[in-house]
Amino acid sequence: EAGVVQSPRYKIIEKKQPVAFWCNPISGHNTLYWYRQNLGQGPELLIRYENEEAVDDSQLPKDRFSAERLKGVDSTLKIQPAELGDSAVYLCANSRDNTGELFFGEGSRLTVL
Amino acid sequence: QKEVEQDPGPLSVPEGAIVSLNCTYSNSAFQYFMWYRQYSRKGPELLMYTYSSGNKEDGRFTAQVDKSSKYISLFIRDSQPSDSATYLCAMRTGGGNKLTFGTGTQLKVEL
Numbered sequence: 001e002a003g004v005v006q007s008p009r010y011k012i013i014e015k016k017q018p019v020a021f022w023c024n025p026i027s028g029h030n031t032l033y034w035y036r037q038n039l040g041q042g043p044e045l046l047i048r049y050e051n052e053e054a055v056d057d058s059q060l061p062k063d064r065f066s067a068e069r070l071k072g073v074d075s076t077l078k079i080q081p082a083e084l085g086d087s088a089v090y091l092c093a094n095s096r097d098n099t100g101e102l103f104f105g106e107g108s109r110l111t112v113l
Numbered sequence: 114q115k116e117v118e119q120d121p122g123p124l125s126v127p128e129g130a131i132v133s134l135n136c137t138y139s140n141s142a143f144q145y146f147m148w149y150r151q152y153s154r155k156g157p158e159l160l161m162y163t164y165s166s167g168n169k170e171d172g173r174f175t176a177q178v179d180k181s182s183k184y185i186s187l188f189i190r191d192s193q194p195s196d197s198a199t200y201l202c203a204m205r206t207g208g209g210n211k212l213t214f215g216t217g218t219q220l221k222v223e224l
Contacts, residue, residue, distance in 0.1 A: 004156070031210065040121060042201050042214030063154065063158065091156055095210050100145050100203070102210065104156030 002026065004105035006092050012111045018080035021108040023092030025073065031039040032069060033102065034077050043091055049075065094109045116140050119202055119215030128224055132189040136215045137200035139183065143204040143213075144180050151199045151217065160200075161187065192222045212222045 005024040013019050016055050017028050035043035046065065048056040051072035060067065064083070069075040078084055089109050093102040119136045126132055134148075145164050149157035161176040163169045164184075171175045177186040185204075189196055203214040 031192065035211075036216060040216065042117075042119075042203075042216050044214070048211070055172060065139055093156070098210055100147050100205055101159045102169060102212065103156075106154070106156050109154075 004092055004094055006012055006090075006105035006108050008107045008108055008110075009106065012113065013082055014113050016081040018078055019079065019082055019110060021090050021092075021110075023077075024108075025075070025092070025094040026096075026103055029094035029096045029103065030072065030097045032042075032075050033093040033095075034067060035093060035104075035108070037079055037089045044112045046077070048091075055079070056060045065109060068111070078085055082110070084112050086110060087112045114139060115216075116213050117202065117204060118217045123219040123221060125221045125223060126192055126224055128172075128194060130222070132187075132192050132196070132220060132222075134187040134200050134203050134218050134220070136185050136204075137183055138185075138204060138213075140204075140206075140213075141180075142206040143197040144150075144207050145205050146176070146185050146186050147212070148174075148176060149201040149203055150154060150212075151201060153198075157201055160185065163209055192220075194222050194224060197221045 031095045032049040034046040050067045091106045091107045091109040148161040151157040166180045173190045175188040199217040202218040203212040
């Protein structure tokens with residue numbers, strides 16, 4: 001079974017530029033999460049989807065961040081415009097039940113200069 | 114004050130040592146407790162999952178929960194260089210999968 005696939009793995013941009021991250025989840029895992037992990041910190045939830053519906057986006061900075069999950073499968077997370085403080089690893093995760101087991105991708109490491 | 118506190122380390126131990134990793138929390142509504150392991154430049158992976166107070170053992174790993182003290186621990190016996198990673202505690206209340214993570218403890222097991 002393939003794991004969670006994220007791209008790009010690394011991205012370097014200048015501030016005020018846009019950036020997008022893509023996530024392909026594990027087949028059949030209907031819940032999808034985007035987390036942000038700052039250096040030396042634990043992951044922090046940005047948004048959670050149940051199929052194609054965003055059920056928790058309370059931590060998503062909506063002035064510059066947006067996300068979508070088309071047809072309840074792949075998802076994209078976009079930042080426009082990026083700020084220096086957005087430098088972090090953006091992790092996509094899936095779950096198939098409510099046990100607390102999340103399957104994470106390897107993350108997309110963003111550096112904003 | 115953060116809901117979950119975890120000593121960031123780094124923690125360096127010799128091979129074969131017993132490692133103790135800890136987290137404290139303030140939200141008494143947390144009922145489910147997890148430990149995730151994160152290798153460098155990888156995503157976290159679930160290592161241990163516990164519910165309620167007590168111990169749970171899986172091979173060289175033992176997870177311990179003390180709800181009365183709001184304190185959880187992960188013990189690693191006979192530590193190996195391959196255990197070198199960052200260990201994140203995570204916890205949630207009864208509903209859904211909204212996890213609150215600790216900051217992670219970086220562990221290095223040296224030959």
